Amino acid sequence: MSAILPPAERLWWKQPLDRVEGTWIAIALVWCLIMFAMMVGWHVYGKQNLSTETYRTNPEAFAAKAQAMVDKYTVRTETEEKIPVVHPPEGSDVYLIARLWNWWPILELEKDKTYRLHLTAMDYNHGFSLQPANINIQVVPGFEHVVTVTPNKAGTYSIVCNEYCGINHHTMVSRLYVK
Amino acid sequence: MSTTTTYRTCPRSGLQFEGQAELLMKVNAVAAVVFLLIGGILAVGVVLTRWPAVHWLEADTFYQVLTAHGIDMLIFWIIFFEMAVLYFCASTLLRCRLATPRMAWLAFALMLIGAVTNNVAVYQGGSSVMMTSYVPMMAAPAFYLGLILFAVGALIGCFVFFGTLVVAKRDKTYQGSVPLVTFGAITACIIAVFTITSGAIILIPTFLMSVGVVKEVDPLVYRTIWWAFGHSSQQINVAAHISIWYAIAAIAFGAKPMSERVSRGAFLLYILFLQLASAHHLLADPGLSTAWKVVNTSYFMYFAVLASMIHGLTIPGAIEVAQRQKGYTKGLFEWLRKAPWGNPVFSGMFISLIGFGFLGGISGVMMGTEQLNMIIHNTIYVPGHFHATVVVGTSLSFMALTYFLIPVLFRREMINPGLAKLQPYLFGLSMYFFCLVMMGAGTLGVSRRHWDMAFSGAAMAYEWPGAAYLMMGLVGIAGIAAIGGGAIYIYITVGSLLWGRKLDSGARSAKFTPIPPTAPSAAVQGYGSMGFAAPGTFMLAMVFLVAFVLYYFINWKYLSTLWGLS
Numbered sequence: 001m002s003a004i005l006p007p008a009e010r011l012w013w014k015q016p017l018d019r020v021e022g023t024w025i026a027i028a029l030v031w032c033l034i035m036f037a038m039m040v041g042w043h044v045y046g047k048q049n050l051s052t053e054t055y056r057t058n059p060e061a062f063a064a065k066a067q068a069m070v071d072k073y074t075v076r077t078e079t080e081e082k083i084p085v086v087h088p089p090e091g092s093d094v095y096l097i098a099r100l101w102n103w104w105p106i107l108e109l110e111k112d113k114t115y116r117l118h119l120t121a122m123d124y125n126h127g128f129s130l131q132p133a134n135i136n137i138q139v140v141p142g143f144e145h146v147v148t149v150t151p152n153k154a155g156t157y158s159i160v161c162n163e164y165c166g167i168n169h170h171t172m173v174s175r176l177y178v179k
Numbered sequence: 180m181s182t183t184t185t186y187r188t189c190p191r192s193g194l195q196f197e198g199q200a201e202l203l204m205k206v207n208a209v210a211a212v213v214f215l216l217i218g219g220i221l222a223v224g225v226v227l228t229r230w231p232a233v234h235w236l237e238a239d240t241f242y243q244v245l246t247a248h249g250i251d252m253l254i255f256w257i258i259f260f261e262m263a264v265l266y267f268c269a270s271t272l273l274r275c276r277l278a279t280p281r282m283a284w285l286a287f288a289l290m291l292i293g294a295v296t297n298n299v300a301v302y303q304g305g306s307s308v309m310m311t312s313y314v315p316m317m318a319a320p321a322f323y324l325g326l327i328l329f330a331v332g333a334l335i336g337c338f339v340f341f342g343t344l345v346v347a348k349r350d351k352t353y354q355g356s357v358p359l360v361t362f363g364a365i366t367a368c369i370i371a372v373f374t375i376t377s378g379a380i381i382l383i384p385t386f387l388m389s390v391g392v393v394k395e396v397d398p399l400v401y402r403t404i405w406w407a408f409g410h411s412s413q414q415i416n417v418a419a420h421i422s423i424w425y426a427i428a429a430i431a432f433g434a435k436p437m438s439e440r441v442s443r444g445a446f447l448l449y450i451l452f453l454q455l456a457s458a459h460h461l462l463a464d465p466g467l468s469t470a471w472k473v474v475n476t477s478y479f480m481y482f483a484v485l486a487s488m489i490h491g492l493t494i495p496g497a498i499e500v501a502q503r504q505k506g507y508t509k510g511l512f513e514w515l516r517k518a519p520w521g522n523p524v525f526s527g528m529f530i531s532l533i534g535f536g537f538l539g540g541i542s543g544v545m546m547g548t549e550q551l552n553m554i555i556h557n558t559i560y561v562p563g564h565f566h567a568t569v570v571v572g573t574s575l576s577f578m579a580l581t582y583f584l585i586p587v588l589f590r591r592e593m594i595n596p597g598l599a600k601l602q603p604y605l606f607g608l609s610m611y612f613f614c615l616v617m618m619g620a621g622t623l624g625v626s627r628r629h630w631d632m633a634f635s636g637a638a639m640a641y642e643w644p645g646a647a648y649l650m651m652g653l654v655g656i657a658g659i660a661a662i663g664g665g666a667i668y669i670y671i672t673v674g675s676l677l678w679g680r681k682l683d684s685g686a687r688s689a690k691f692t693p694i695p696p697t698a699p700s701a702a703v704q705g706y707g708s709m710g711f712a713a714p715g716t717f718m719l720a721m722v723f724l725v726a727f728v729l730y731y732f733i734n735w736k737y738l739s740t741l742w743g744l745s
Contacts (some may be wrong), residue, residue, distance in 0.1 A: 051744070130742075
């Protein structure tokens with residue numbers, strides 16, 4: 001019962017290892033290095049990398065920028081709450097507010113065009129979960145996260161909040177259009 | 180103090196228990212099982228609400244129950260049990276008295292008071308903040324205070340463990356190096372000290388914020404430091420349950436490590452790199468640099484994954500070598516076919532090992548890959564992963580160990596051995612399925628910590644695909660089956676303690692008997708075939724590798740179809 005007894009050989013670190021262990025360690029190490037290289041390599045060759053561009057912000061400053069965008073590019077409103085649908089030009093800065101318990105405004109983007117999407121939370125943590133594409137980004141209060149996005153498929157998407165944010169968390173769901 | 184205690188040698192196992200340590204192991208293990216029972220009852224509420232066709236609890240009750248379930252299971256059940264394991268690995272395996280038993284009792288008292296305080300705070304309502312309690316969402320002060328008291332208690336317990344190692348060394352109760360299992364426990368304890376300190380660093384200011392002394396705790400700093408507590412505490416579990424696997428292999432088969440150097444080296448890699456994994460939870464966060472994320476999430480080039488892959492080979496490998504020495508040498512797998520599958524100590528351990536590797540390990544690496552995290556973050560894939568690691572891995576190992584400890588530590592004959600034989604299969608295999616369908620639903624994007632996937636009351640509800648509903652229904656069914664398996668474990672454990680036939684405690688003595696020096700044995704080479712000591716295990720390892728590689732690249736393929744993000 002030697003795993004629960006002291007090793008028999010005092011100089012156990014000098015014991016030779018079996019071929020099965022040596023072989024497996026070599027294989028496992030190579031695989032680990034491949035996985036590491038994959039993650040680094042995707043930053044060079046891959047097209048899906050999460051930006052880390054971040055600024056400190058506060059609810060007033062961010063709301064002002066979002067309002068300016070809404071004033072300029074609103075094309076229509078939807079639902080009983082008359083949530084503005086914004087169609088910003090290619091390459092522009094697009095602001096999306098996460099707050100208890102909605103996303104504001106609704107965005108309308110164009111396929112294969114690139115936008116700078118600014119995300120922040122006005123109160124608690126929220127989760128940006130774009131469905132059915134299944135892109136998930138944490139939205140943290142006090143931080144403005146700028147993600148460059150290029151939609152590659154037209155359609156109606158949903159933005160689900162997937163970070164628990166209180167009793168009406170399940171009602172925090174919005175739309176995003178790609179034309 | 181050493182003069183007031185007694186030592187007894189268990190007639191069944193030959194293990195020597197010191198009086199104080201034995202009592203402390205018992206109370207910690209019993210407290211653990213009580214919290215498992217509470218957490219298990221809460222689990223009924225969680226699965227029956229997430230099962231869309233049932234959707235049982237109201238939203239506020241659901242979030243309250245989910246908060247308590249997470250904390251009771253992930254923290255209280257597991258850490259109470261780990262305290263018992265630590266005292267066992269120090270005092271029993273090294274055959275020495277426990278250092279400062281009064282401090283160990285203080286540790287137990289603080290942990291118990293803390294756990295009860297925290298639970299009461301959650302049940303009073305107003306603290307449904309989930310286990311993670313991300314600021315600025317605030318819980319009642321008692322919520323944080325309970326966790327802090329528990330953490331301080333656990334920290335004291337860790338130092339009692341270290342003190343006991345010193346006692347053993349000084350009293351010369353063993354010669355040479357500590358046993359491998361104790362070495363694994365030391366690894367767990369070092370990680371625990373790091374973990375609990377991180378918890379204190381962030382929970383103390385949060386507590387002060389809840390009582391109005393501190394104005395603000397930065398949300399991102401909170402997340403970063405909280406996860407050094409939240410994730411690393413799961414690394415204590417990994418080190419602890421891998422030590423238990425080695426112990427069970429030794430107990431059930433007389434297996435000895437294939438090589439001490441490799442197994443201990445793998446534990447050393449844990450000490451050096453396992454802590455970095457708190458980054459796993461921050462990959463989708465703003466503010467942290469890519470380099471920081473990549474280095475930390477990969478445990479600095481996947482060195483801790485390497486360590487787990489090594490343990491995954493050496494533990495079944497040690498069993499294979501021991502079985503082959505007994506003459507089970509036919510083909511690649513006779514050693515495994517002829518293993519004692521009817522003994523819940525072994526079957527629980529082996530189901531745990533396979534599930535932890537294939538389900539928990541592989542899914543963990545997917546989520547921990549910086550880019551792949553974007554298709555998994557905060558989906559129900561995440562609880563799918565950690566139920567494979569913490570329930571299949573840790574909890575099932577603890578259950579298997581309990582079946583060994585009932586006669587040896589508690590000196591009771593196990594009641595209903597037929598049911599005990601069945602329990603690891605029911606619990607383990609239903610948890611396998613539970614984890615798989617959760618990961619399936621998560622791959623379709625279903626959110627974790629979400630009361631209603633139908634979004635009732637929302638103006639712009641999203642319609643999940645039918646497959647997602649199907650899989651969440653299967654989560655419900657598998658969850659109920661697993662809870663049944665858990666209930667059988669509690670019935671057998673508590674029933675044996677209450678009604679099991681009392682067993683002979685063995686001779687008592689006021690003095691300890693040191694561990695006699697182990698006779699050197701031949702090295703493991705020379706058994707098996709293909710020049711490998713454990714060819715069957717190597718084959719299993721290759722199956723694991725193929726599954727790992729295929730699934731890894733399938734996920735990259737899926738990622739490559741997404742929107743461009745930069």
